[in-house]
Amino acid sequence: MTDQAPHEPPAIVNLSDGVARLTLNNPRRKNAITLQMAALIEDFCRSVHADETIGAVLVDAVGGYFCSGADTRDLGQSSADPAAPKSVARTSAVYSAFVEIGRLPVPSVSLVVGGAVGAGLNLALATDLMLVTADAVLDSGFLARGIHPGGGHLSLLGRAAGYQQAIALGGLGIPLSGAEAVRRGLAWQTADPEDMLDAAEALVAKAAADPELARRIKNSAVLEVGPPAIPWTAAIEVERGVQMWSFGRKGRTGWDRKPSKPHVVAEP
Template sequence: MPEATVNYSAENGVARITLDNPTRKNAITLSMAAAIESICDDIERDRSVGVVVVDARGSYFCSGADTRDLAASSTDAASDEAVRRTSAIYRCFVRVGQLPTPTIASVVGGAVGAGLNLALAADVLLVTPDAVLDSGFLARKIHPGGGHLSLVGRLLGPAGTVAMAGLGAAMSGSEASRRGLAYACVEAADMEAEIATLVKHAAADPDLARAIKNSVRLELGPPSVSLASALEIERGVQMWSLGRKGEDAWKNKPTKPTVTSDAP
Protein backbone atom coordinates (compact mmCIF):
# COMPACT_ATOMS: atom_id res chain seq x y z
CA MET A 1 0.00 0.00 0.00
CA PRO A 2 1.17 3.56 -0.67
CA GLU A 3 2.71 5.33 2.31
CA ALA A 4 0.30 7.48 4.29
CA THR A 5 1.66 11.01 4.30
CA VAL A 6 0.79 14.70 4.41
CA ASN A 7 1.76 16.96 1.53
CA TYR A 8 2.66 20.59 2.00
CA SER A 9 3.01 23.48 -0.41
CA ALA A 10 3.25 27.24 -0.03
CA GLU A 11 3.00 29.62 -2.95
CA ASN A 12 1.94 33.24 -3.37
CA GLY A 13 0.87 33.58 0.26
CA VAL A 14 -1.30 30.41 0.30
CA ALA A 15 -0.21 27.25 2.12
CA ARG A 16 -1.85 23.85 1.68
CA ILE A 17 -1.86 20.96 4.10
CA THR A 18 -3.09 17.92 2.15
CA LEU A 19 -3.86 14.55 3.73
CA ASP A 20 -2.56 11.79 1.45
CA ASN A 21 -3.84 8.39 2.52
CA PRO A 22 -6.71 7.87 0.06
CA THR A 23 -6.77 4.06 0.22
CA ARG A 24 -7.94 4.41 3.85
CA LYS A 25 -10.15 7.45 3.24
CA ASN A 26 -7.33 9.66 4.52
CA ALA A 27 -7.42 8.21 8.03
CA ILE A 28 -4.87 10.02 10.19
CA THR A 29 -1.91 7.86 11.24
CA LEU A 30 0.60 8.77 13.93
CA SER A 31 3.15 9.76 11.31
CA MET A 32 0.59 11.96 9.55
CA ALA A 33 -0.30 13.68 12.82
CA ALA A 34 3.40 14.36 13.48
CA ALA A 35 3.76 15.74 9.95
CA ILE A 36 0.83 18.13 10.47
CA GLU A 37 2.43 19.41 13.67
CA SER A 38 5.75 19.98 11.91
CA ILE A 39 4.07 21.75 8.98
CA CYS A 40 2.20 24.04 11.36
CA ASP A 41 5.51 24.96 12.98
CA ASP A 42 6.87 25.89 9.54
CA ILE A 43 3.79 27.99 8.73
CA GLU A 44 4.04 29.84 12.01
CA ARG A 45 7.62 30.86 11.18
CA ASP A 46 6.97 31.68 7.52
CA ARG A 47 5.61 35.23 7.53
CA SER A 48 4.99 35.05 3.77
CA VAL A 49 1.99 32.74 4.40
CA GLY A 50 -1.26 34.65 4.83
CA VAL A 51 -3.81 31.84 4.66
CA VAL A 52 -3.84 28.04 4.99
CA VAL A 53 -6.05 25.51 3.22
CA VAL A 54 -6.50 22.05 4.75
CA ASP A 55 -7.71 19.47 2.24
CA ALA A 56 -7.21 15.86 1.19
CA ARG A 57 -6.23 13.78 -1.81
CA GLY A 58 -9.00 11.71 -3.34
CA SER A 59 -12.76 11.75 -2.91
CA TYR A 60 -12.99 11.66 0.91
CA PHE A 61 -11.64 14.22 3.35
CA CYS A 62 -10.94 12.10 6.43
CA SER A 63 -12.45 9.01 8.05
CA GLY A 64 -10.87 9.74 11.43
CA ALA A 65 -7.90 8.34 13.30
CA ASP A 66 -6.43 5.17 11.83
CA THR A 67 -8.40 2.31 13.39
CA ARG A 68 -5.22 0.22 13.70
CA ASP A 69 -3.83 2.78 16.14
CA LEU A 70 -7.15 2.89 18.01
CA ALA A 71 -7.14 -0.90 18.25
CA ALA A 72 -3.59 -0.89 19.59
CA SER A 73 -4.55 1.68 22.21
CA SER A 74 -7.57 -0.41 23.25
CA THR A 75 -5.37 -3.31 24.41
CA ASP A 76 -4.35 -1.28 27.47
CA ALA A 77 -6.06 2.09 27.32
CA ALA A 78 -4.51 3.32 30.58
CA SER A 79 -0.93 2.63 29.47
CA ASP A 80 1.55 5.38 28.73
CA GLU A 81 1.80 4.14 25.16
CA ALA A 82 -1.96 4.36 24.58
CA VAL A 83 -2.06 7.89 25.99
CA ARG A 84 0.91 8.83 23.81
CA ARG A 85 -0.84 7.55 20.70
CA THR A 86 -4.10 9.39 21.25
CA SER A 87 -2.33 12.56 22.39
CA ALA A 88 -0.27 12.60 19.19
CA ILE A 89 -3.47 12.65 17.13
CA TYR A 90 -5.05 15.31 19.35
CA ARG A 91 -2.06 17.65 19.02
CA CYS A 92 -2.45 18.00 15.27
CA PHE A 93 -5.98 19.45 15.72
CA VAL A 94 -4.69 21.87 18.32
CA ARG A 95 -1.84 23.03 16.11
CA VAL A 96 -4.17 23.72 13.18
CA GLY A 97 -6.46 25.63 15.53
CA GLN A 98 -3.50 27.65 16.82
CA LEU A 99 -2.19 28.76 13.44
CA PRO A 100 -1.70 32.54 13.28
CA THR A 101 -3.22 32.76 9.80
CA PRO A 102 -6.84 32.33 8.71
CA THR A 103 -7.47 28.65 7.92
CA ILE A 104 -9.94 27.01 5.54
CA ALA A 105 -10.91 23.32 5.58
CA SER A 106 -12.20 21.90 2.30
CA VAL A 107 -14.33 18.80 2.94
CA VAL A 108 -15.48 16.57 0.13
CA GLY A 109 -16.96 13.12 0.64
CA GLY A 110 -17.07 13.19 4.39
CA ALA A 111 -15.41 13.85 7.74
CA VAL A 112 -15.86 11.47 10.66
CA GLY A 113 -14.59 11.51 14.24
CA ALA A 114 -11.04 12.82 14.28
CA GLY A 115 -11.53 13.88 10.67
CA LEU A 116 -14.39 16.13 11.75
CA ASN A 117 -12.20 17.48 14.55
CA LEU A 118 -9.53 18.42 12.03
CA ALA A 119 -12.08 20.13 9.78
CA LEU A 120 -13.66 22.06 12.66
CA ALA A 121 -10.26 23.16 13.99
CA ALA A 122 -10.02 25.40 10.91
CA ASP A 123 -11.58 28.86 11.01
CA VAL A 124 -13.73 28.40 7.90
CA LEU A 125 -15.31 25.10 6.83
CA LEU A 126 -16.34 24.53 3.22
CA VAL A 127 -18.32 21.40 2.39
CA THR A 128 -19.81 19.76 -0.65
CA PRO A 129 -23.62 19.23 -0.58
CA ASP A 130 -23.33 15.44 -0.35
CA ALA A 131 -20.49 15.35 2.18
CA VAL A 132 -21.32 13.44 5.37
CA LEU A 133 -20.30 15.08 8.65
CA ASP A 134 -20.48 12.48 11.38
CA SER A 135 -19.33 12.48 15.00
CA GLY A 136 -18.86 8.72 14.70
CA PHE A 137 -17.67 8.07 18.25
CA LEU A 138 -20.99 6.73 19.57
CA ALA A 139 -21.28 4.23 16.73
CA ARG A 140 -17.79 2.93 17.57
CA LYS A 141 -18.79 2.71 21.24
CA ILE A 142 -16.12 5.13 22.44
CA HIS A 143 -16.36 8.53 24.11
CA PRO A 144 -15.52 11.54 21.91
CA GLY A 145 -11.94 12.80 22.20
CA GLY A 146 -9.67 15.48 20.86
CA GLY A 147 -11.90 18.31 22.05
CA HIS A 148 -14.71 17.03 19.84
CA LEU A 149 -17.57 18.26 22.02
CA SER A 150 -16.07 21.74 22.26
CA LEU A 151 -15.37 21.96 18.53
CA VAL A 152 -18.94 20.98 17.65
CA GLY A 153 -20.47 22.88 20.54
CA ARG A 154 -19.01 26.27 19.69
CA LEU A 155 -20.96 26.13 16.42
CA LEU A 156 -24.09 24.11 17.25
CA GLY A 157 -24.58 24.71 20.96
CA PRO A 158 -25.57 22.02 23.51
CA ALA A 159 -28.59 20.62 21.64
CA GLY A 160 -26.76 20.19 18.36
CA THR A 161 -23.75 18.70 20.11
CA VAL A 162 -25.87 16.14 21.96
CA ALA A 163 -27.69 15.30 18.71
CA MET A 164 -24.44 14.63 16.87
CA ALA A 165 -22.23 13.16 19.59
CA GLY A 166 -24.76 11.77 22.07
CA LEU A 167 -27.40 10.52 19.63
CA GLY A 168 -25.24 9.82 16.59
CA ALA A 169 -27.05 12.12 14.16
CA ALA A 170 -24.99 12.84 11.03
CA MET A 171 -25.40 15.81 8.71
CA SER A 172 -25.06 16.28 4.99
CA GLY A 173 -22.97 19.19 3.79
CA SER A 174 -26.12 21.04 2.81
CA GLU A 175 -27.65 20.63 6.27
CA ALA A 176 -24.36 21.53 7.97
CA SER A 177 -24.34 24.81 6.09
CA ARG A 178 -27.96 25.56 6.99
CA ARG A 179 -27.38 24.81 10.67
CA GLY A 180 -24.16 26.80 10.92
CA LEU A 181 -21.69 23.93 11.32
CA ALA A 182 -20.12 24.84 7.96
CA TYR A 183 -19.46 28.29 6.53
CA ALA A 184 -20.60 27.46 3.00
CA CYS A 185 -21.78 24.56 0.85
CA VAL A 186 -20.10 24.35 -2.55
CA GLU A 187 -20.32 21.86 -5.41
CA ALA A 188 -17.13 19.82 -5.72
CA ALA A 189 -16.47 21.20 -9.20
CA ASP A 190 -16.60 24.74 -7.81
CA MET A 191 -14.55 24.17 -4.65
CA GLU A 192 -11.21 25.41 -5.98
CA ALA A 193 -12.79 28.55 -7.44
CA GLU A 194 -14.46 29.22 -4.09
CA ILE A 195 -11.17 28.78 -2.25
CA ALA A 196 -9.39 31.07 -4.71
CA THR A 197 -11.98 33.77 -4.02
CA LEU A 198 -11.66 33.40 -0.26
CA VAL A 199 -7.86 33.41 -0.05
CA LYS A 200 -7.19 36.30 -2.44
CA HIS A 201 -6.83 39.22 -0.02
CA ALA A 202 -5.22 37.33 2.86
CA ALA A 203 -2.64 35.83 0.51
CA ALA A 204 -1.79 39.28 -0.80
CA ASP A 205 -1.26 40.76 2.69
CA PRO A 206 -0.08 38.08 5.15
CA ASP A 207 0.87 40.51 7.92
CA LEU A 208 -2.58 42.09 7.98
CA ALA A 209 -4.33 38.71 7.74
CA ARG A 210 -2.37 37.47 10.75
CA ALA A 211 -3.12 40.64 12.71
CA ILE A 212 -6.86 40.31 12.04
CA LYS A 213 -6.81 36.62 13.03
CA ASN A 214 -5.11 37.54 16.31
CA SER A 215 -7.70 40.23 17.05
CA VAL A 216 -10.53 37.79 16.35
CA ARG A 217 -9.08 35.44 18.95
CA LEU A 218 -8.63 38.18 21.52
CA GLU A 219 -12.13 39.57 21.03
CA LEU A 220 -14.24 36.46 20.50
CA GLY A 221 -12.31 34.06 22.70
CA PRO A 222 -13.69 32.13 24.39
CA PRO A 223 -14.27 34.09 26.48
CA SER A 224 -15.44 37.05 24.45
CA VAL A 225 -14.80 40.62 25.57
CA SER A 226 -16.99 43.71 25.86
CA LEU A 227 -17.41 46.13 22.98
CA ALA A 228 -15.34 48.70 24.86
CA SER A 229 -12.51 46.18 25.23
CA ALA A 230 -12.82 45.20 21.57
CA LEU A 231 -12.42 48.85 20.59
CA GLU A 232 -9.12 49.02 22.47
CA ILE A 233 -7.88 45.72 21.04
CA GLU A 234 -8.51 46.99 17.53
CA ARG A 235 -7.25 50.54 18.06
CA GLY A 236 -3.52 49.85 17.97
CA VAL A 237 -3.53 47.45 15.04
CA GLN A 238 -5.84 49.64 13.00
CA MET A 239 -3.53 52.63 13.54
CA TRP A 240 -0.58 50.42 12.54
CA SER A 241 -2.41 49.48 9.34
CA LEU A 242 -3.28 53.11 8.58
CA GLY A 243 0.31 54.21 9.03
CA ARG A 244 1.53 51.36 6.89
CA LYS A 245 -0.89 52.24 4.11
CA GLY A 246 -0.02 55.92 3.99
CA GLU A 247 -2.01 58.91 2.76
CA ASP A 248 -1.32 58.54 -0.95
CA ALA A 249 -2.73 55.01 -1.08
CA TRP A 250 -6.22 56.35 -0.40
CA LYS A 251 -6.24 57.87 -3.87
CA ASN A 252 -6.41 54.37 -5.38
CA LYS A 253 -9.76 52.71 -6.02
CA PRO A 254 -10.72 50.14 -3.37
CA THR A 255 -10.64 46.48 -4.31
CA LYS A 256 -13.94 44.73 -4.84
CA PRO A 257 -15.26 42.83 -1.80
CA THR A 258 -15.06 39.05 -1.67
CA VAL A 259 -18.46 37.47 -2.29
CA THR A 260 -18.73 33.75 -1.68
CA SER A 261 -21.46 31.37 -2.79
CA ASP A 262 -23.57 29.07 -0.67
CA ALA A 263 -24.98 26.64 -3.19
CA PRO A 264 -27.46 24.13 -1.76
Protein backbone atom coordinates in the same frame (compact mmCIF):
# COMPACT_ATOMS: atom_id res chain seq x y z
CA MET B 1 0.14 -3.15 0.10
CA THR B 2 1.03 0.24 1.55
CA ASP B 3 -1.40 3.09 2.01
CA GLN B 4 0.65 5.44 -0.17
CA ALA B 5 2.66 4.83 -3.29
CA PRO B 6 6.42 4.55 -2.63
CA HIS B 7 8.01 7.83 -1.61
CA GLU B 8 4.66 9.59 -1.25
CA PRO B 9 4.25 11.20 2.18
CA PRO B 10 0.89 10.91 3.99
CA ALA B 11 0.58 14.71 3.89
CA ILE B 12 1.61 17.03 1.05
CA VAL B 13 2.50 20.70 1.49
CA ASN B 14 2.34 23.42 -1.14
CA LEU B 15 2.96 27.17 -0.82
CA SER B 16 1.77 29.67 -3.42
CA ASP B 17 1.04 33.39 -3.30
CA GLY B 18 0.73 33.61 0.48
CA VAL B 19 -1.40 30.46 0.82
CA ALA B 20 -0.06 27.32 2.50
CA ARG B 21 -1.97 24.20 1.46
CA LEU B 22 -1.92 20.96 3.45
CA THR B 23 -3.26 17.93 1.58
CA LEU B 24 -3.96 14.67 3.41
CA ASN B 25 -2.63 11.78 1.35
CA ASN B 26 -3.87 8.46 2.69
CA PRO B 27 -6.74 7.82 0.26
CA ARG B 28 -6.74 4.03 0.57
CA ARG B 29 -7.88 4.46 4.17
CA LYS B 30 -10.10 7.48 3.46
CA ASN B 31 -7.28 9.74 4.66
CA ALA B 32 -7.27 8.36 8.19
CA ILE B 33 -4.81 10.17 10.44
CA THR B 34 -1.76 7.99 11.03
CA LEU B 35 1.01 8.83 13.48
CA GLN B 36 3.28 9.76 10.58
CA MET B 37 0.60 12.03 9.12
CA ALA B 38 0.05 13.66 12.51
CA ALA B 39 3.77 14.42 12.80
CA LEU B 40 3.80 15.98 9.32
CA ILE B 41 0.76 18.12 10.18
CA GLU B 42 2.57 19.44 13.26
CA ASP B 43 5.66 20.19 11.14
CA PHE B 44 3.45 22.04 8.67
CA CYS B 45 1.90 24.16 11.41
CA ARG B 46 5.31 25.08 12.81
CA SER B 47 6.40 26.22 9.37
CA VAL B 48 3.29 28.42 9.04
CA HIS B 49 4.05 30.07 12.38
CA ALA B 50 7.63 30.73 11.28
CA ASP B 51 6.90 32.01 7.77
CA GLU B 52 5.36 35.47 7.97
CA THR B 53 4.76 35.56 4.22
CA ILE B 54 1.89 33.09 4.72
CA GLY B 55 -1.48 34.76 5.17
CA ALA B 56 -3.88 31.82 4.92
CA VAL B 57 -4.04 28.02 5.10
CA LEU B 58 -6.11 25.50 3.15
CA VAL B 59 -6.58 21.90 4.33
CA ASP B 60 -7.85 19.36 1.81
CA ALA B 61 -7.36 15.70 0.91
CA VAL B 62 -6.51 13.42 -1.99
CA GLY B 63 -9.39 11.35 -3.34
CA GLY B 64 -13.10 11.51 -2.71
CA TYR B 65 -13.14 11.62 1.11
CA PHE B 66 -11.74 14.24 3.47
CA CYS B 67 -10.86 12.23 6.59
CA SER B 68 -12.25 9.11 8.27
CA GLY B 69 -10.68 9.94 11.65
CA ALA B 70 -7.78 8.40 13.50
CA ASP B 71 -6.34 5.24 11.96
CA THR B 72 -8.20 2.35 13.62
CA ARG B 73 -5.00 0.30 13.72
CA ASP B 74 -3.53 2.83 16.13
CA LEU B 75 -6.78 3.05 18.10
CA GLY B 76 -6.89 -0.74 18.37
CA GLN B 77 -3.44 -0.77 19.95
CA SER B 78 -4.46 1.97 22.37
CA SER B 79 -7.61 0.14 23.46
CA ALA B 80 -5.60 -2.86 24.70
CA ASP B 81 -4.22 -0.79 27.61
CA PRO B 82 -5.57 2.77 27.31
CA ALA B 83 -3.83 4.03 30.45
CA ALA B 84 -0.38 2.91 29.32
CA PRO B 85 2.04 5.76 28.51
CA LYS B 86 2.43 4.53 24.92
CA SER B 87 -1.35 4.51 24.43
CA VAL B 88 -1.71 8.02 25.84
CA ALA B 89 1.16 9.25 23.67
CA ARG B 90 -0.37 7.66 20.57
CA THR B 91 -3.77 9.27 21.15
CA SER B 92 -2.18 12.60 22.07
CA ALA B 93 -0.26 12.60 18.79
CA VAL B 94 -3.52 12.45 16.85
CA TYR B 95 -4.98 15.19 19.04
CA SER B 96 -1.96 17.38 18.35
CA ALA B 97 -2.56 17.24 14.61
CA PHE B 98 -5.86 19.12 14.75
CA VAL B 99 -4.99 21.16 17.85
CA GLU B 100 -2.06 22.71 15.99
CA ILE B 101 -4.32 23.43 13.01
CA GLY B 102 -6.64 25.21 15.43
CA ARG B 103 -3.73 27.30 16.74
CA LEU B 104 -2.60 28.55 13.35
CA PRO B 105 -1.84 32.29 13.33
CA VAL B 106 -3.68 32.85 10.02
CA PRO B 107 -7.21 32.23 8.74
CA SER B 108 -7.73 28.63 7.68
CA VAL B 109 -10.27 26.79 5.52
CA SER B 110 -10.96 23.05 5.29
CA LEU B 111 -12.27 21.56 2.04
CA VAL B 112 -14.48 18.61 2.96
CA VAL B 113 -15.34 16.36 0.04
CA GLY B 114 -17.29 13.16 0.75
CA GLY B 115 -17.27 13.29 4.52
CA ALA B 116 -15.48 13.71 7.82
CA VAL B 117 -15.82 11.43 10.84
CA GLY B 118 -14.52 11.52 14.41
CA ALA B 119 -11.03 12.99 14.55
CA GLY B 120 -11.49 13.86 10.87
CA LEU B 121 -14.42 16.07 11.81
CA ASN B 122 -12.28 17.55 14.58
CA LEU B 123 -9.66 18.41 11.98
CA ALA B 124 -12.23 20.11 9.76
CA LEU B 125 -13.76 21.99 12.71
CA ALA B 126 -10.30 23.11 13.86
CA THR B 127 -10.07 25.36 10.80
CA ASP B 128 -11.81 28.73 10.81
CA LEU B 129 -14.14 27.97 7.90
CA MET B 130 -15.38 24.70 6.43
CA LEU B 131 -16.37 24.24 2.81
CA VAL B 132 -18.35 21.08 2.11
CA THR B 133 -19.87 19.21 -0.77
CA ALA B 134 -23.66 19.24 -0.44
CA ASP B 135 -23.78 15.46 -0.06
CA ALA B 136 -20.83 15.16 2.35
CA VAL B 137 -21.54 13.28 5.58
CA LEU B 138 -20.38 15.00 8.77
CA ASP B 139 -20.53 12.42 11.52
CA SER B 140 -19.14 12.39 15.05
CA GLY B 141 -18.89 8.62 14.78
CA PHE B 142 -17.90 8.09 18.41
CA LEU B 143 -21.28 6.90 19.71
CA ALA B 144 -21.64 4.37 16.88
CA ARG B 145 -18.34 2.79 17.96
CA GLY B 146 -19.25 2.81 21.65
CA ILE B 147 -16.59 5.30 22.72
CA HIS B 148 -16.68 8.76 24.28
CA PRO B 149 -15.83 11.74 22.06
CA GLY B 150 -12.24 12.92 22.29
CA GLY B 151 -9.98 15.75 21.25
CA GLY B 152 -12.33 18.43 22.57
CA HIS B 153 -14.94 17.24 20.07
CA LEU B 154 -17.94 18.62 21.96
CA SER B 155 -16.18 21.95 22.46
CA LEU B 156 -15.43 22.21 18.74
CA LEU B 157 -19.03 21.40 17.81
CA GLY B 158 -20.34 23.83 20.40
CA ARG B 159 -18.19 26.76 19.35
CA ALA B 160 -19.07 26.20 15.67
CA ALA B 161 -22.84 25.73 15.95
CA GLY B 162 -24.00 25.81 19.57
CA TYR B 163 -24.98 23.44 22.35
CA GLN B 164 -27.87 21.73 20.57
CA GLN B 165 -25.69 20.80 17.60
CA ALA B 166 -22.99 19.48 19.93
CA ILE B 167 -25.51 17.21 21.64
CA ALA B 168 -27.18 16.16 18.38
CA LEU B 169 -23.95 15.11 16.69
CA GLY B 170 -21.75 14.22 19.66
CA GLY B 171 -24.35 12.95 22.12
CA LEU B 172 -27.02 11.43 19.89
CA GLY B 173 -24.85 10.40 16.96
CA ILE B 174 -26.91 12.27 14.35
CA PRO B 175 -24.89 12.93 11.19
CA LEU B 176 -25.55 15.89 8.92
CA SER B 177 -25.28 16.29 5.19
CA GLY B 178 -23.03 19.08 3.99
CA ALA B 179 -26.05 21.13 2.90
CA GLU B 180 -27.70 20.74 6.31
CA ALA B 181 -24.43 21.58 8.06
CA VAL B 182 -24.34 24.90 6.22
CA ARG B 183 -27.96 25.61 7.13
CA ARG B 184 -27.21 24.95 10.80
CA GLY B 185 -24.02 27.02 10.86
CA LEU B 186 -21.58 24.14 11.19
CA ALA B 187 -20.03 24.84 7.77
CA TRP B 188 -19.63 28.01 5.72
CA GLN B 189 -20.85 27.06 2.25
CA THR B 190 -21.27 24.18 -0.17
CA ALA B 191 -19.35 23.74 -3.41
CA ASP B 192 -19.07 21.07 -6.05
CA PRO B 193 -15.85 19.04 -5.77
CA GLU B 194 -14.42 20.46 -8.98
CA ASP B 195 -15.10 24.04 -7.83
CA MET B 196 -14.06 23.75 -4.20
CA LEU B 197 -10.41 24.75 -4.48
CA ASP B 198 -11.28 27.83 -6.52
CA ALA B 199 -13.93 28.79 -3.96
CA ALA B 200 -11.48 28.37 -1.08
CA GLU B 201 -8.77 30.39 -2.81
CA ALA B 202 -11.26 33.19 -3.45
CA LEU B 203 -12.21 33.23 0.24
CA VAL B 204 -8.61 33.65 1.42
CA ALA B 205 -7.32 35.90 -1.37
CA LYS B 206 -7.31 39.14 0.63
CA ALA B 207 -5.69 37.52 3.67
CA ALA B 208 -3.05 35.89 1.48
CA ALA B 209 -2.26 39.25 -0.13
CA ASP B 210 -1.63 40.93 3.26
CA PRO B 211 -0.21 38.31 5.65
CA GLU B 212 0.83 40.81 8.31
CA LEU B 213 -2.68 42.20 8.66
CA ALA B 214 -4.24 38.74 8.39
CA ARG B 215 -2.15 37.51 11.32
CA ARG B 216 -3.10 40.49 13.46
CA ILE B 217 -6.80 40.06 12.68
CA LYS B 218 -6.65 36.33 13.48
CA ASN B 219 -4.97 37.05 16.82
CA SER B 220 -7.61 39.64 17.70
CA ALA B 221 -10.43 37.30 16.72
CA VAL B 222 -9.12 34.58 19.05
CA LEU B 223 -8.80 37.05 21.92
CA GLU B 224 -12.19 38.67 21.37
CA VAL B 225 -14.45 35.83 20.28
CA GLY B 226 -13.26 33.00 22.45
CA PRO B 227 -14.60 30.31 22.83
CA PRO B 228 -16.19 31.86 25.94
CA ALA B 229 -16.55 28.60 27.89
CA ILE B 230 -13.58 26.50 29.01
CA PRO B 231 -10.68 26.62 26.56
CA TRP B 232 -10.52 23.94 23.92
CA THR B 233 -7.29 22.66 25.46
CA ALA B 234 -9.11 22.16 28.76
CA ALA B 235 -11.97 20.40 26.97
CA ILE B 236 -9.44 17.96 25.53
CA GLU B 237 -8.37 17.02 29.05
CA VAL B 238 -11.98 16.71 30.20
CA GLU B 239 -12.69 14.24 27.40
CA ARG B 240 -9.37 12.42 27.51
CA GLY B 241 -9.97 10.33 30.63
CA VAL B 242 -13.48 9.28 29.66
CA GLN B 243 -12.42 8.41 26.13
CA MET B 244 -9.57 6.27 27.50
CA TRP B 245 -12.13 4.47 29.68
CA SER B 246 -14.32 3.83 26.63
CA PHE B 247 -11.30 2.49 24.71
CA GLY B 248 -10.70 0.06 27.56
CA ARG B 249 -14.22 -1.34 27.26
CA LYS B 250 -13.63 -2.34 23.67
CA GLY B 251 -10.38 -4.27 23.89
CA ARG B 252 -8.41 -5.17 20.81
CA THR B 253 -11.18 -6.80 18.80
CA GLY B 254 -13.75 -4.05 19.23
CA TRP B 255 -12.28 -2.04 16.37
CA ASP B 256 -13.25 -4.77 13.93
CA ARG B 257 -16.91 -3.85 14.33
CA LYS B 258 -18.13 -1.56 11.60
CA PRO B 259 -20.48 1.21 12.69
CA SER B 260 -23.95 1.07 11.22
CA LYS B 261 -24.56 3.21 8.15
CA PRO B 262 -25.67 6.62 9.40
CA HIS B 263 -29.03 8.10 8.63
CA VAL B 264 -28.05 11.55 7.43
CA VAL B 265 -30.23 14.55 8.17
CA ALA B 266 -30.83 16.27 4.84
CA GLU B 267 -32.23 19.65 4.04
CA PRO B 268 -36.01 19.80 4.07
